[in-house]
Amino acid sequence: MEFPASDGVxxxxxxxxxxxxxxxxxxxxxxxxxxxxxIEAKLREADLRRQKFxxxxxxxxxxxxxxxSRSSSHEDDLGQRLEAKLLAAEEKRLSMLANAQMRLAKLDxxxxxxxxxxxMRFKKERAELGTKVEMRVRQAEANRLLILRAYRQRRATLKxxxxxxxxxxxxxxxxYKERVRAAMCQKRAxxxxxxxxxxxxxxxxxxxxxxxxQKVASSIxxxxxxxxxxxxxKLEDRLQRARRKRAEYLKQRGRPYSGIHNSLDTMEQADxxxxxIARCWKKFTMLKKTTVALVKAYxxxxxxxxSVKSLPFEQFALLIQSxxxxxxTKALLDRLEIRYRLSQCTPNPSAWxxxxxxxxxxASPKRKEVPRKTVFNREEKKTLPSRHVGRNLPLSRYQVxxxxxxxxxxxxxxxxxxxxxxxxxxxxxSAVKFVKRVRFAD
Numbered sequence: 001m002e003f004p005a006s007d008g009v010x011x012x013x014x015x016x017x018x019x020x021x022x023x024x025x026x027x028x029x030x031x032x033x034x035x036x037x038x039i040e041a042k043l044r045e046a047d048l049r050r051q052k053f054x055x056x057x058x059x060x061x062x063x064x065x066x067x068x069s070r071s072s073s074h075e076d077d078l079g080q081r082l083e084a085k086l087l088a089a090e091e092k093r094l095s096m097l098a099n100a101q102m103r104l105a106k107l108d109x110x111x112x113x114x115x116x117x118x119x120m121r122f123k124k125e126r127a128e129l130g131t132k133v134e135m136r137v138r139q140a141e142a143n144r145l146l147i148l149r150a151y152r153q154r155r156a157t158l159k160x161x162x163x164x165x166x167x168x169x170x171x172x173x174x175x176y177k178e179r180v181r182a183a184m185c186q187k188r189a190x191x192x193x194x195x196x197x198x199x200x201x202x203x204x205x206x207x208x209x210x211x212x213x214q215k216v217a218s219s220i221x222x223x224x225x226x227x228x229x230x231x232x233x234k235l236e237d238r239l240q241r242a243r244r245k246r247a248e249y250l251k252q253r254g255r256p257y258s259g260i261h262n263s264l265d266t267m268e269q270a271d272x273x274x275x276x277i278a279r280c281w282k283k284f285t286m287l288k289k290t291t292v293a294l295v296k297a298y299x300x301x302x303x304x305x306x307s308v309k310s311l312p313f314e315q316f317a318l319l320i321q322s323x324x325x326x327x328x329t330k331a332l333l334d335r336l337e338i339r340y341r342l343s344q345c346t347p348n349p350s351a352w353x354x355x356x357x358x359x360x361x362x363a364s365p366k367r368k369e370v371p372r373k374t375v376f377n378r379e380e381k382k383t384l385p386s387r388h389v390g391r392n393l394p395l396s397r398y399q400v401x402x403x404x405x406x407x408x409x410x411x412x413x414x415x416x417x418x419x420x421x422x423x424x425x426x427x428x429x430s431a432v433k434f435v436k437r438v439r440f441a442d
Contacts, residue, residue, distance in 0.1 A: 036104065039100055039104055042100075043097065043100070046093070046096075050089070050093065053089075054086075057082070289331075291335055291339070294328070294331050294332045294335055295332065297328045297331075297332075298328055298329065298332050301319070301324075301325055301328060301329075303319070303320075303325070303329075303404075303407055305410065305435060308407050308408070308410060308411030308412075309410075309411045311411065313411075313412045313415045316407075316408065316411060316412070317408075320404045320407075320408065325404075326400060329400050329403060329404065330400045333396065333398035333399075333400060333403065334396065334398075336398055337396060337397045337398055340397065403434075403438065405431075406431040406434045406435055406438075407431075407435060409427065409428055409431040410428075410431050410432055410435050413428050
């Protein structure tokens, strides 16, 4: 950096203090209490003024055309003097900043002391006001209680007078009502006894009709199922024979296009059968008769090893006696029996495990029905075929009564079995083994 030669004379003279700085120094040093924001603003203004001063100094120190021999000696002196002035100005600025910070700290201490004094005075006044208000509230509450007590006493006397008059009136009315009610109750009891007798008779008749209709419907449905299965087997046999005859006939004729025609027929037949199967499966799923739906319905009953042991005996007995439990379990057991039959390799039932002699032992005995006098020849003619058909029906492989009794023996052996012999132990062991093998809920 180069400085002009004319500045050397000025640098030797003592530095002059600006008028604004002299005026500020001459003022009294009792400034009003300033905040942190004002002090920071003043510091920023001082930084701006210092930067402007540095810029003015740098603009004055621009080099002028001179001979290099004369200016080289003066440049070093001017640079050193300028650096000394800058250092002095920086020290002065730091001292002013330290003084300002000390003043700010003192102001902060004074402000904190004043704040604590004000808070203490506020707390003291608030406590005094609180005590005064509490005393007034207590006095007002005492006055209110006295007024309320007097009002209650006056109300009690009036209420007692009215209650006495009402009691006399109600006793007279109650006696009259009791006499009327007794007469009405006698008539009502007689009518109720008569109505209950008629209702019980109607219930017995309706129950007998419903049982008879259910038996007839079940026998008819079983007969239809048997006929349907027989017709299905016959149709399948006829189709197989027709296919074999057609294949033999085509072989005998030996036409070249017979294979193509046969493949087209089989493809069309396969498409038709696929559509029929899809339609039947959709209807079957809409009726919620799939194996998954039956298993979910059975799981909703909550009949498994853990729940049976935790339920009390009476509650479990009521659960297995309900119609919903019986129907749900029977539907699932019938489905398992059907799947077992389909899983066998041979369609002939004689090749399966012959357990009819065991099923006859565990099957529930048939009850003898007493024919009613009102039901005559027409109903007997309708029920006779169903009875003959029901005698020839095969027994179910998985009996509902056997499965539920196995769960009852597993959960409550003491309540079901009375003795402690070998037969009872074998029965408990077989029930445990049966439940472990079945595991519907799993």
